[in-house]
Each structure stands twice: as C-alpha cells, then as structure tokens.
Amino acid sequence: MLSNFDFSVIASSLPYLFGQGMVFTVTLTALAAVGGVIIGTLLAMARLSGIPGLWHLAKGYVELCRSLPLVLVIFWFYFLVPYIGAYVTGSTTPIQVGAFPSALITFMAFEAAYFSEIMRAGIQSIPKGQTAAAQAVGMNYWQTMGNVVLPQAFRNMLPLLLTQTIVLFQDTSLVYVLSLTDFMGAASKIAQRDGRLVEMYIFAAVVYFAICFSASFLVRRLQRRVAIIR
Amino acid sequence: MTSSPMPAPTAGEPAVDAAHAPKDAGLQPGGLVSGAPVVAPGETMIAIDNISKWYGDFQVLTNCTTKVAKGEVVVVCGPSGSGKSTLIKCVNALEPFQKGQITVAGTKVMDKSTNLPKLRSRVGMVFQHFELFPHLSITDNLTIAQRKVLGRSAEDARKRGLDLLARVGLSAHATKFPGQLSGGQQQRVAIARALAMNPVVMLFDEPTSALDPEMVGEVLDVMVELAKEGMTMMVVTHEMGFARKVADRVIFMDRGEIVEDARKEDFFGSPRSERAQTFLSKILQH
Numbered sequence: 001m002l003s004n005f006d007f008s009v010i011a012s013s014l015p016y017l018f019g020q021g022m023v024f025t026v027t028l029t030a031l032a033a034v035g036g037v038i039i040g041t042l043l044a045m046a047r048l049s050g051i052p053g054l055w056h057l058a059k060g061y062v063e064l065c066r067s068l069p070l071v072l073v074i075f076w077f078y079f080l081v082p083y084i085g086a087y088v089t090g091s092t093t094p095i096q097v098g099a100f101p102s103a104l105i106t107f108m109a110f111e112a113a114y115f116s117e118i119m120r121a122g123i124q125s126i127p128k129g130q131t132a133a134a135q136a137v138g139m140n141y142w143q144t145m146g147n148v149v150l151p152q153a154f155r156n157m158l159p160l161l162l163t164q165t166i167v168l169f170q171d172t173s174l175v176y177v178l179s180l181t182d183f184m185g186a187a188s189k190i191a192q193r194d195g196r197l198v199e200m201y202i203f204a205a206v207v208y209f210a211i212c213f214s215a216s217f218l219v220r221r222l223q224r225r226v227a228i229i230r
Numbered sequence: 231m232t233s234s235p236m237p238a239p240t241a242g243e244p245a246v247d248a249a250h251a252p253k254d255a256g257l258q259p260g261g262l263v264s265g266a267p268v269v270a271p272g273e274t275m276i277a278i279d280n281i282s283k284w285y286g287d288f289q290v291l292t293n294c295t296t297k298v299a300k301g302e303v304v305v306v307c308g309p310s311g312s313g314k315s316t317l318i319k320c321v322n323a324l325e326p327f328q329k330g331q332i333t334v335a336g337t338k339v340m341d342k343s344t345n346l347p348k349l350r351s352r353v354g355m356v357f358q359h360f361e362l363f364p365h366l367s368i369t370d371n372l373t374i375a376q377r378k379v380l381g382r383s384a385e386d387a388r389k390r391g392l393d394l395l396a397r398v399g400l401s402a403h404a405t406k407f408p409g410q411l412s413g414g415q416q417q418r419v420a421i422a423r424a425l426a427m428n429p430v431v432m433l434f435d436e437p438t439s440a441l442d443p444e445m446v447g448e449v450l451d452v453m454v455e456l457a458k459e460g461m462t463m464m465v466v467t468h469e470m471g472f473a474r475k476v477a478d479r480v481i482f483m484d485r486g487e488i489v490e491d492a493r494k495e496d497f498f499g500s501p502r503s504e505r506a507q508t509f510l511s512k513i514l515q516h
Binding site for chain 2: 127129130132133134135136137138139140143147148151152155228
C-alpha cells in the first residue's frame with residue numbers, strides 16, 4: 001500500500017519547509033515567548049500587588065484569556081482591531097496592522113495569561129523573608145522585585161516557562177487562519193499543490209514530535225541544573 | 231572560630247570607618263534625611279513611643295514604650311509569642327503598627343512623608359534565617375544594595391564589602407554562594423551585608439536561634455565586637471550570656487507588653503516582675 005506514496009516530495013521541498021516555514025514558526029515562538037513572559041510577569045505582579053483595581057483587572061484579563069479559544073482571539077484581533085484603531089484615532093479607514101504583527105501581538109497577549117499564572121506561582125514560592133531582607137537593606141518595590149524576587153522566581157519556574165513555550169510552539173500553527181505560512185502552513189501548501197497530503201502531514205507530525213520531544217527532554221535536564229542551592 | 235574576627239577597635243572609632251563613609255551629606259550617620267540632626271552619643275537613637283499593633287482583632291503589641299540611646303546595646307527577651315520580634319520589626323517598619331510612633335535618628339517611621347527605603351537603608355537588620363540572597367554570590371550579596379540603593383560605584387561597593395567580609399573572617403568565601411556556607415557563616419555574611427550600608431543602628435532578630443549550637447559562638451563573637459565598637463544595637467535573643475556580657479539594658483516582654491525595662495545589673499540581679507523571674511529561672515536552668 002505504501003507503494004502508492006511518494007516521499008520524495010519531502011526531500012524536494014525541504015528548503016521551503018524549513019527555510020521559510022520553520023524560520024517563521026521559530027521566530028514567532030521566540031518573540032511571543034519573550035513578550036509573553038514580560039507581560040505575564042507584569043500581570044502576575046499586578047495580581048499580587050493587592051491594589052484593588054489593578055488586582056481585579058489582572059485577574060479578569062487572565063481569566064478571560066484562559067476561557068477563550070486561541071483561534072478565536074487570533075481572528076478577533078486581526079479583523080476587529082483595525083476598526084477599533086480607526087475608531088480610536090478618528091480615521092475613516094481601518095488601521096492596517098498586518099498579519100504578522102497582528103499574530104505576534106495576539107500570541108504575546110494571549111500567552112501572557114498563561115505565563116502570568118506560572119510567574120505568580122514563582123513569585124509566591126519565594127520566602128517572605130527574602131522580600132523582608134531586600135526591604136531591610138533599603139530596596140523599594142521595583143528594586144526588590146528586580147534584584148531579589150524575580151530572578152529567583154524566574155529560575156525556579158524556568159522549566160515550566162519552557163514547557164509552556166513548547167505548547168506555544170505548537171499553537172503557532174494556528175496562524176494559518178491569517179494565511180501566514182509557518183511550518184505547518186508550508187507543509188500544507190506543498191501537500192495541496194502536489195496532492196501528497198498523507199506524506200506531508202506525516203512528515204509534519206514527525207518534525208513537530210521530534211522537536212517537542214527533544215525540547216522536553218532538554219528542559220528536564222535543565223531543571224536539575226538551574227535549581228538554586230538553598 | 232574562637233579568635234576575634236575583627237581588628238581591635240580604636241578608641242572612639244565607630245563601627246564604620248571614615249574612609250568608607252558615604253560622601254553625600256544626606257547619608258552621614260545620624261542624618262537619615264538630608265539636614266536631619268546628627269545624633270550625639272548618649273542621645274536617643276530609637277524612640278518607641280506607646281505603640282500598639284493588631285493582627286485583625288488580635289492585639290500583638292500593647293502600648294510599648296522605650297528608648298535606645300546612641301551607642302547603647304539593648305537586649306529584648308521574653309517567651310515565644312511575646313511580641314519581641316514584632317516589636318523590633320516595627321522599628322524599620324517591616325511590620326506596620328496602628329497606634330503610637332517610632333522615631334529613628336529623628337525620622338518618624340510611620341509617617342507618610344518618610345522615605346521608608348531610605349530610612350531602612352541605614353537601619354541594619356539581621357534575621358533569624360539569615361535571608362542572604364541565594365541566587366547571588368557572597369560578594370554580590372554584600373554589594374548589591376550598596377550599588378542599587380546607595381548608588382556607590384561597583385568598585386567602592388566591592389572594596390567595602392570585601393573589607394567587611396574580612397572582618398567577619400570569611401574572605402576565603404567571597405566567590406561562593408550562600409548555599410555553600412554553614413549557618414554560622416551565612417549569618418556572619420548577613421551581618422556584614424547590613425554593615426556595608428553604614429547603618430546608624432543594627433537590629434538583630436533572634437540571630438542565633440536557627441543555628442546549630444556549635445555555630446552560635448562565632449556569630450555572637452562578631453556581635454560582641456560590634457557592640458564594643460560602639461554600634462547602637464537592639465537584639466532580640468535568648469542568649470543571656472550575650473546579654474550579661476555586652477547589654478546595657480534588658481527589655482523583658484510578655485504577651486505584647488514591655489513588662490520590664492531595666493539596666494542589665496538590675497534585670498539579672500533582681501527582676502521586679504514575677505513573669506520575668508519565671509522566665510529567667512526557666513532559661514537559666516541550663
């Protein structure tokens with residue numbers, strides 16, 4: 001039965017699949033992860049700040065993001081934000097954001113909700129005495145967070161942050177709804193063009209599996225390395 | 231470590247030597263805020279004025295009043311849960327209090343206009359569980375607040391940090407991390423970290439309670455040296471030997487109240503309150 005399959009299509013399309021598709025996927029994952037961790041950390045700080053308005057806002061945002069399917073948010077952001085932008089700026093035509101910036105902002109903002117939950121647990125895992133010690137030597141809130149709490153929280157949570165990034169790596173395939181060509185999209189295009197759906201989708205699955213599995217393995221090894229000796 | 235970890239102090243020399251004193255006037259010992267009067271020896275450094283504190287409905291401190299003069303060493307003791315740790319944490323406002331006022335070197339602790347980080351930067355504090363920053367090397371532990379809070383150059387901060395590390399006898403450990411040191415060593419580093427900020431007063435919150443018995447001595451040695459150098463100290467401790475040796479006054483607390491506030495000789499000679507007598511008889515049995 002396998003004689004009907006032609007796997008040579010994979011070899012001939014490798015430059016396109018990886019040179020364009022995978023580069024896009026990795027770029028989007030990396031930028032979204034960095035942005036998501038930064039926004040997520042700020043959200044976590046807001047949630048733990050105890051300031052009533054801020055606390056509710058952060059909690060509401062996180063709950064909202066976690067209750068919506070990502071693909072819906074990608075759509076919503078891409079189609080509605082130009083109109084909102086036009087309304088806000090008073091422009092008569094929709095503000096064009098572009099598919100890539102739109103996707104990037106969506107991923108950052110959406111993943112921030114998940115990263116914020118991780119960072120919240122990380123911040124809470126730092127003993128209160130550490131905060132007290134930082135305050136006792138005269139550090140203000142931002143100095144305490146920046147020099148003492150967050151570096152430790154970040155290191156404690158690094159394995160979880162990376163695991164979430166692996167999930168993000170898989171989620172980036174959803175950009176197909178904006179006609180952006182990531183690795184999955186590139187595989188899909190070749191598959192449709194050459195009528196080699198099974199071969200290309202098997203190959204795509206193998207690549208995703210190989211990357212995510214080895215990344216998870218590396219994260220587990222890293223976990224033992226970065227632990228802070230107390 | 232039985233030998234003295236610090237060089238013998240010169241007469242009248244404060245714990246902080248002039249060569250490393252910060253340059254800006256606002257940070258001179260005694261002047262926590264620019265223009266504040268420098269406290270002369272014997273004058274009040276810490277004034278605790280009738281403070282009360284509640285956790286919800288539970289009152290942890292009741293009308294506590296006392297004073298610590300510059301250069302004085304005051305030991306605070308009492309049974310666990312008596313509020314002694316809470317009281318000392320009120321001095322640098324790590325614990326807020328609802329009633330009364332504390333004044334440190336002329337600066338009101340609970341006052342909206344007070345720059346708390348600035349006040350705290352000159353009030354050294356040593357914790358029961360050391361609380362060194364575990365992700366930073368010993369050197370970085372000693373320099374980070376000097377650089378970030380006092381704005382000293384990396385070089386100045388490093389010089390002062392390593393100087394103090396030598397004085398607590400731990401020069402060999404500069405590049406290690408806190409987790410690689412014993413409890414006693416960590417606590418000595420914590421004392422050095424506090425001293426690096428040129429504090430006008432040092433607060434100790436049960437500095438030896440979390441230590442293995444054989445390490446208590448090395449930490450107390452450092453504290454005794456500090457006291458001899460004229461540092462103003464408020465020490466929450468059960469180490470009555472330390473109190474006998476260097477304390478000027480002993481404050482005995484029970485159930486959130488200052489029950490006895492007496493000169494050392496009077497406290498150990500003839501404690502007036504029954505509660506202090508009971509406490510002393512229990513603690514001095516061994």
